[in-house]
Each structure stands twice: as structure tokens, then as C-alpha cells.
Amino acid sequence: MSTIQESEREEIREALVRFLRAEAGEERLREGMQRDRGYDEALWRQLADMGLLGITVSEAYGGIGGSTIDAAMVAEELGRSLLPVPFIETCVMVPSLLESGDITEETQDILSAIVRGTATIAIGGNTALAPYRDPDSTLKLNSDGSVSGEVSLVMHGAHADFLLLTFGSDAQTRCVLVSSDSGYDVDKQTANDPALRPATIKLNNTPCTALTGLRKDDLERARLRGVAALSALQAGAARAIFELTIDYLKTRYQFGRPIGSFQALKHIAADLFLEVESATSAAHAAANALASADPLAAKSVALAGFICNDAFRDVSAQAIQLHGGIAYTREHVAHLYWRRARATLSMLGDSNTHREAYLNTWEAAA
Amino acid sequence: MSQFDSDASPEALRVAVLSWLDTHWDSENRRPLTEPTYDRRHWRQQVLEAGLAVPSWPPEWFGLGMTSAQCKVIEKAFAERNAPGTGLDRYHLGAITVFKAGSDALKREMLPELLTGPICCLLYSEPNAGSDLAGIRTRAERDGEQYIINGQKVWTSNAREADYGMLLARTDWDAPKHRGITFFLFPMKQPGVEIRPINQITGESEFNEIFIENAVVPERFMIGNLNEGWGSFQTAIAYERLIMGQGITGRRRNSATRSRPPLLELAEKTHKLNDSVIRQRLAQALAYREVNNLNNERAMTEMMTKGSMSLMSLSKLAMSRIQHDEAAIATDLLGPEALLDGPDNSDAANTNFDAAKAYMNSIGGGTDQIQRNIIAEKVLGLPKEHEPDKGIAFREVKSGAGPRTAG
Secondary structure (H helix, E strand, O other): OOOOOHHHHHHHHHHHHHHHHHHOOHHHHHHHOOOOOOOOHHHHHHHHHOOHHHOOOOHHHOOOOOOHHHHHHHHHHHHHHOOOOOHHHHHHHHHHHHHHOOOOHHHHHHHHHHHHOOOOEEEEEOOOOOOOOOOOOOOEEOOOOOEEEEEEEEEOOOOOOEEEEEEEOOOOEEEEEEEHHHOOEEEEOOOOOOOOOEEEEEEEEEOOEEOOOOOHHHHHHHHHHHHHHHHHHHHHHHHHHHHHHHHHHHHOEEOOEEHHHOHHHHHHHHHHHHHHHHHHHHHHHHHHHHHOOOOOHHHHHHHHHHHHHHHHHHHHHHHHHHHHHHHHOOOOOHHHHHHHHHHHOOOOOOHHHHHHHHHHHHHHHO | OOOOOOOOOHHHHHHHHHHHHHHHEEOOOOEEOOOOOOOHHHHHHHHHHOOOOOOOOOHHHOOOOOOHHHHHHHHHHHHHOOOOOOOHHHHOHHHHHHHHHOOHHHHHHHHHHHOOOOOEEEEOOEOOEOOOHHHOOOEEEEEOOEEEEEEEEEEEEOOOOOOEEEEEEEOOOOOOHHHOEEEEEEEOOOOOEEEEEOOOOOOOOOEEEEEEEEEEEEHHHEEOOOOEHHHHHHHHHHHHHHHHHHHHHHHHHHHHHOOOOHHHHHHHHOOOOOOHHHHHHHHHHHHHHHHHHHHHHHHHHHHHHHOOOOHHHHHHHHHHHHHHHHHHHHHHHHHHHHHOOOOOOHHHHHHHHHHHHHHHHHHOOOOHHHHHHHHHHHHOOOOOOOOOOOOOOHHHOEEOOEEOOOO
């Protein structure tokens, strides 16, 4: 359970909202897109100064020991802002993995560095734990304990301070940590979303540290926490572009009246509102279920997985349509939401996979 | 002075209510302790006198001035003892409307009666006033101290059992449509009121058509002021939609979490649980239900904490999609068998019934399209569409049959 009280959580949220509004508006977002990382590193350090990067890290390692509910709250606001930071990997999934495995001096150092904002971690591989699963990954562990092979679709891979590489199968997943000092080649990949920085990583007998003491449950928990945080991020982003669109419907005049008065558009808006609220409800339910160790948490997470995926996709797509010509331009922000929605559709499992997992939990329960 | 203190702690209130019930109600035999059998009117009278029938209303109007949280405590205590009769301030549409919109004189005369005995039905829709409800043409004409009513109403449930109807009638044909309507408490058991059941597409007949010819309603049974009935009606309809939302929540949560969903069973029975397309559709249908429950829970919380009703309006629209989708999947699961019907083909008959019944939600109580307008305008704040009948005398407004006449 979380060590953060409800009232404290609202205070943290308000501070984060104020910060993002002041420091991470559209102009800053577009400026960040020109940079190597896709975002301004100063913002990441400021989030660290606010204590938010250690939101799920135990107090023992300098974090604030929050739960999935707190992580979801931060993700929701980051989603609204479209800031392309590696929050889900670095601040949710990796701490979950490191804290449930064997604690070593190195893992302690990494956890502290995460909290301070001095270590970002990218995750890659061919297992369900990789945000973008690369089925063609050739990663393998050598007999001397080093790692070799090639893996693509590693988000933030080019600039991360550590790589967490996963391989094997979903039934038997292995994880190793590779420091960016260890020497490997990076080929940057071009993403459709101009803020995102995927990369191909090529390793050749690269030294690494195997994560030990991780049971299957621990790996699954880290994945579920990642999906729950991603769902919250999508719910927040969907709500942001929805609100922007509703404002436009009220202020854009054609035929001598606001276009939002036309039922053809109004009805789409009402349906999208249902999608947005459903995404929020599903994301919150998933975060709550994980925080309270609900035995049916996997079901809630699978539900949020596809409800939020589809809501963000539909809302951002309709946002362009409802705006009309103005949103067919690069200057307008709508396409950035739409691109991000498309980029997250296959992150940590696509909707069809989540739906299948969801139905499985129904069958198992009955 | 009441024995129930609105400053009492929840636990003290619970104890007080339970002890009142224990001296008045035989929970084992479900009857008042003082009487050999259960008589609805007598029991409701006792509950009313204790202030427990409508606890949220102020003490001078039969209540206890309790908050909604305190009312919940009272309702729970009644449920613990298996006793009926509380919560009428949430469920009795007729009494609520009279309480919210009626004159003091009407409240004094009618509330004690409404809260103990009679059943009320709703006389709102007309054959030519459905989605455009304010376009009603049932006439109320003043005749001394009473009004003479002529017209036709439709989609009225419980009409045969009802003692009173909540009636919307036109009293001014020269005012714009919303401003010439008056709300009445209409006595149903009188000559000139003819009730005909409607044969619905499901085979049911829960609704009726009401033909009203020269029936009368005393002037003192007017709810609110002359020609201001539309405002009073808004109070009534808001409560009706609230009750619909609550009903949906309660019923669905049981079926969603406690047993295997019927659709899953049908898929198994028809050997299609391995079909990947069907599996995706099943998951989506189950998800719509679960998400609707989650939305309703958030709606309740938001209403309690912020007084916000915005989420509440989504449930009815969401339910239309759920019911039509589920019926469509069940039809596909059955395949050719779905063409059959009748008691020998219960799966087909149930599926066909559900497919027809789904329209009850997507048309009744405001169509999905009207519901989308309401969400867009009242919740999202989008402007109303151009209204050609706005500000025009009702008798000049176009109807499908040309300009309406006052007859």
C-alpha cells in the first residue's frame, strides 16, 4: 500500500500540474523535439527535484514509497502534457523489478540515481516486459556472462544511462542490466512521433549484470504496473485533446453559429466523452487493484490496457476530424496527440492481446 | 420533537433506528408488531409519523432534515430488519415533485396521502410529443375552480393501478411552447379516462395509452404556478433519470461479478468459445459492462463529494450500446437457430427478446440521440442547435400536419 495519504497525493498533483503548465507547454514540447532525447533534460531533473521520479521507489533508497495509484497520478498528468520522458520504464517498471529481486550495491545505486534524476533506463527485448517487443531480437547471454546480439525498438535506447535487456520467453524471461559505459553500438531509428527516439542496440560480448532473485510473479508484477501507468498516461492524454476539441467546437463559427451547435458534431462529442470517462475509470480501477493487491488485479489491468488504448486512439483521431483543416497542419497540436496515441497502441501489448487476456481471466474465474 | 437527532453520529443513528424498528416491526414475519398482517397504508403511516419515510426532508415537512449519508444509514437499518417504507424521498416521483414544486397548501393536503397509499403514474409523452416533449397538445381549460382535460397520453406504465397521474397539459396556446404548460396532479379514477394497453415488440404490454375526454382536475391540484409547469417537470425528470441510473448500477453489478456471464455460457454451449473473432467481441462486450459499473461508481462518488451529476448522464447511453451489442453477439452465436422462437427454442426466444428489448433503453426515457444532445449541452457546454420554434406562439409552430390549431 501507498505511504502517501489522499490529501498529500492531491497536493503533489497540484504541484505537478502547476509545473507542467508553466514549464512544459506546447512551445517547450516542440523545442524539446529538436533535441537528441526528444525532450529537455532540465525538465527531467526538475521532476526529480520535486521528488516525482522516486514516486514508487522505497524510502530506503531515497524515494517516497508511493503505490501504483501515485504512479498513475503522475503518468496521467505527464500524458496530458505529451512530455516524451521515460517515466514508465525508469520510474515504474525498473524500480519494481530491482526492488523485488536480489538487492545489491549496484541495484541500490541505480535506485538512488533514478530518484535523483541522474539515471534513465531503457528496456528492450523480445519478451512481454519490453515496452516495444522486438520479435527479431537476437540477444543472448554468453558463457562468460556478457551479452551479445541485436535488438530494435528500444525506446530511449540511444541516450539511456542503463539498458535493461530481456530475452528468453514469456514463460522464462531473463533480465540483464547494461551500463552505457560498457560499450555497444547504437543505430537511431526514425519514429513517426517526432518526440520519440527508438534505437537499435548492437552488443558484442558486452559486460552486463544479470538480475537475480526474480520470480515469475515479480516479472509479471512489473509488467502489470507498467501497463497500469501507461493506461493512466493514455487516459490523461485523451482527456487533454478532448478538452481542447470541445473548446474549439464552442469558438469556431461556420454558417453564422458555433460548429458545436450542430448535432452531427455534438453526438460525436458525447460519444467521445463516454470514451474519455471510461478510460479514466478503467485506469483508476487498475491502479487501485494493483495497490490493494487484489487477486483480480490482472483482469483490471487487462481491461484498462485495451479501454485506454482504444480511447486515446479514437479521441485523438476524431479530434483531427472535428477540428477540420486546421488540424491537418503541423502547426496544430492535434496531430502530436494522434501520433502519440498511435505510438502507444502497441506499447506493452496491443488491444487484441489485452482483450484476450481479459477474457482469459473471466474464463478462469468462472 | 423527533427521537432521531440529525446531529447524532452514524452509529447512534443506526442504533436509534434499529431500536425504533424493533418496537414497531416484526422482521421475521414481515409485518408491523401491532397488526396481524401487513397493510401497506398502515405501516407507511407509522414510518411517516416517525419521520423515517422521507428523512432528508425538513421536520416541518414530514422529514428529519438528514443528510444523504444519514439517509443511507437509515436505509441500511431498514434493510437489516427487512422493513420497507423508507427512502420515499428518493423513489416516490409523485411525492418528490409535489414536495419540490407544489404550493404549501398542496403539500399539506396531498403529501400525507401520497406518502402512505396511492400509486402515481406519469402522463408526459404524447403521440406527437416524444423527443420534443414540450410540444404536448393535451389541453387544460379552466372551468370555475377546476380544469377540464382533453387529450391523449402514451407510454404510461402502472396506469391501471395508479390513483394519480403527473400530468403535463397546455394551458396557453399563445405562449412559446415551454411557457404555456402547466403541471397537475391528475386523479386517474374518474369517468373520461380510458386506458388501453400497448402491445410492444417484445410481446410485453407494460405501457398504456391514455385517452382523456372531459376529465377534471381541481385547481388546487396544480403543481407550481399556471404556465410554469415545464420548470416543475424538470425537477421530476431529473429524479427519474437519477433513479434509472441507480437501478442500472445495482442490477448490473450482481450479474457482472457474481456469476458466469450468460454470453460466455452461450458461447460455450454453441462451441464458439475458441473462435478468435468471437473471443474479441465477447471481451469487448464484457468490458463495456465492467467499465459502465466503474463509471457509475465514480459517478456516485462525484455526486457525494462534489455534487456533480455529469457522469450520471453517461450510464443510460452506455447501456444502449451494451444491450444492442450483447444481443448482436448472441444472435451470431446462435446462427440459423436465431430464426426460431417460442418456448421450444428458449435460447433463440431469449436472444430475440433481448434484441427487441434493447430498444427500451435506447428509445425510452429519451432516445440515445436526445441523450447525446443532453450530454453535449448540459455537461460539455456546447451551444443548442438552432430552434425554429423558439419564441413563437405554440399555435403557430409547424407540426408534420401543418400549423397546429388550438382546436
